[in-house]
Amino acid sequence: MSEGDAPGRPDDGEDVRTDIMAATYRALCEHGYAGLTTQAIADELGKSTALLHYYYDTKEGLLVAFLEYLLDRFEETVATSTATDPGDQLADILEALLYGPADYEEYHVAMVELRSQAPYDDAIRDQLRRNDREVRELVAEVIERGIDEGVFQPVDPDRTATYLLSVVDGARTRWVVLGDDAILETVLAELRASLEDRLLAGDRELAVGDENS
């Protein structure tokens, strides 16, 4: 946003960028990672590829912006959570992470592929690290608040957050790789039981997976 813009009122460039990101998302769901061409995105947008090139010099730049867009969407989803109890809030975050922003299997398949490219592409890896750090800090803050309020046991918030993100990452990757729909539900139920044993104080229950089971 350039200097002098009214806060919260993006200029036209921002609107176009948001439209391009939404078109990239639809193109990923439709065509997967290998089919994510500038032409496919332009088609979803209903504009020329010249417009895309005007806003993003390279496909890498577009992908990095897209990862940032996903992070913003995730943070919005979590911010609109009506949960005030740290246990409920943690449950909302874990479900959002596990099921992602979409029911489209193509989208999750594409993300596994995009992530596998990180070791070869510093810009993509840097953005993935940024996404990871922000989500991890968000989870750690909720855990810390839960400990302060006496809802959670006094665990290490950062290490517990790293563990939780590994569990949801592993479940989603295995779901994509093995194509077994039961994995997400099984892992969520086991994670819930594990958190009730280890994280929650007393006999509290975690409302994770209720809507999906």
Added chain:
Amino acid sequence: MSEGDAPGRPDDGEDVRTDIMAATYRALCEHGYAGLTTQAIADELGKSTALLHYYYDTKEGLLVAFLEYLLDRFEETVATSTATDPGDQLADILEALLYGPADYEEYHVAMVELRSQAPYDDAIRDQLRRNDREVRELVAEVIERGIDEGVFQPVDPDRTATYLLSVVDGARTRWVVLGDDAILETVLAELRASLEDRLLAGDRELAVGDENS
């Protein structure tokens, strides 16, 4: 192995196949998934590409055979574990899964990429499913034996195995994608604490991660 072979004495064809698999492994460590060409494997083998084509019609066939070879190696590693206690055996298996057959980062990077291709390739996905099923059944058997011997709590062996494989998968994938060496150690320590709370009966400890911490 053809009929009439003495058990445990593979014929020459088996020897060559084993050499090709070992060369494929070295080529993966050296060149990654994108650089895994027939020529690269032949170079590692010190033979011509014609020999490779004689034994494997397609690269897909070679990759499927390679996944099977990895499964065999994993099962050998676990079979040679000297642990008789189910807790120690489970610890050995989880470490073998987490750290894999090699310290080569290139190898793990290549495996994340190979796995990301499963949704597009039925033969590779089928072999990955076979690997997963055998490892999962092995883990479930150890858990079942632990329950029978009163070492473990009466959990559901299959669901617990699925959960454990998701944890190690997630940790290793995140290590590859984010390039953060601390992830493996953190997740192993948290998993150990979680299993001591939830799986082990009484005040027993799990000797997982001892050699690596």
